[in-house]
Amino acid sequence: MRRIDRPSANNDDRGDQAIDMLVLHYTGMPTATAALERLCDPAAKVSAHYTIGEDGIIYAHVPEERRAWHAGVAHWAGAANINSRSIGIELINPGHEFGYRPFPETQIQALITLCHSILMRHAIPSWRVLGHSDVAPARKDDPGELFPWKRLADAGIGLWPQAQPSDLGPDALARYGYDPDAPQDKVITAFQRHFRPKNLDGTWDAECAGLLASLLAKAGV
Numbered sequence: 225m226r227r228i229d230r231p232s233a234n235n236d237d238r239g240d241q242a243i244d245m246l247v248l249h250y251t252g253m254p255t256a257t258a259a260l261e262r263l264c265d266p267a268a269k270v271s272a273h274y275t276i277g278e279d280g281i282i283y284a285h286v287p288e289e290r291r292a293w294h295a296g297v298a299h300w301a302g303a304a305n306i307n308s309r310s311i312g313i314e315l316i317n318p319g320h321e322f323g324y325r326p327f328p329e330t331q332i333q334a335l336i337t338l339c340h341s342i343l344m345r346h347a348i349p350s351w352r353v354l355g356h357s358d359v360a361p362a363r364k365d366d367p368g369e370l371f372p373w374k375r376l377a378d379a380g381i382g383l384w385p386q387a388q389p390s391d392l393g394p395d396a397l398a399r400y401g402y403d404p405d406a407p408q409d410k411v412i413t414a415f416q417r418h419f420r421p422k423n424l425d426g427t428w429d430a431e432c433a434g435l436l437a438s439l440l441a442k443a444g445v
Contacts, residue, residue: 225280225282225334225337225338226281227281227283227284228282228284229283230260230263230264230275230283230284230285231264231284231285231286232263232264233266234263234265234268234269234270234286234292235287235290235291235292235293236290236293237290238289238290238291238308239308241305241308241309242309243288243309243310243311243346243347243348244309244310244346244347244348244349244352245300245306245310245348245352246310246311246313246339246343246353247294247295247298247306247310247311247312247313247356247359248313248315248353248354248355248356248366248367248371249272249294249312249313249314249355249356249366250315250317250324250366250367250368250371251263251275251314251315251316251317251318251319252317252319252366253322254318254322256277256278256316259314260275260283263275263285264285270293270294271285271286271292271294272285272286272292273285273286273287273288273292273294273312274311274312274313274314274338275313275314275315275316276313276315276316276331276334276338277316278317278327278328278330278331279331280331280333281334282334282338288311291307291308292307292312293307294307294310294314294356295307295312295359297360297363298356298359298360299359299406300352300354300359300401300402300403301352301401301445311342311346313335313339315327315331315335315367317366319365319366319368320365320368324368325370327367327372332372332375332376335376336375336376336379339353339376339379339381340379340380340381343380343381349443350377350381350382350383350442350443351383351400351401351442351445353382353383354382354401355368355371355373355414355417355418357417357418358401358414358415358418361402361407361411361414362403362406362410365417369416369421369424370421373418373419373421383439383442385419385434385438385439385442387434387435388434388437388438389434390433390434390436391433392433392436392437392440393433394411394412394432396436396440397412397415399440399445400436400440400445402414402415409426409427412426412427412428412432413426415432415436416432419435419436419439420432
């Protein structure tokens, strides 16, 4: 795992908040150079703890004990100050605006290695390994439907559901952690991006209900 220190001044103190979330993003900028410059530009007021290039190089921006500014206005399981309690990882990818594409194997391998090391240092429950779109469904689409969430879950990072019969309605998404005050169609689409990427229609159906039931059982929430 090749690591390069690329410090960002865009951080502050976490206070006494424990780290219990891991939030994954894509950079959503045309080039890696532009993304890295923005994450380290004091005028941009954004950052992450790490960025992973498509070549697998890991750029370290903010020490884990400090709060990076990656999630913005976000919500999960009743908490609104997501930055204070999370580690943020950016993946170099142009995103939906600039030519969204699959994440290279080298990049995902580096991510899995980095996540394993983070999870050894911090008590982060599996159901709190999330995408930016999970915590900010009205604003964000990343890391998107091409991100291999199942691959990570198979490696012990996050959860992946097995469909089962259920009559749960979309209101039950709040039980898992999604923002009950966000537009429901956006929340459903965010859920589908993470757990049913083959169909992002924003419509609740029996398959979504079964997947959510499985996740709730696995998470014990």
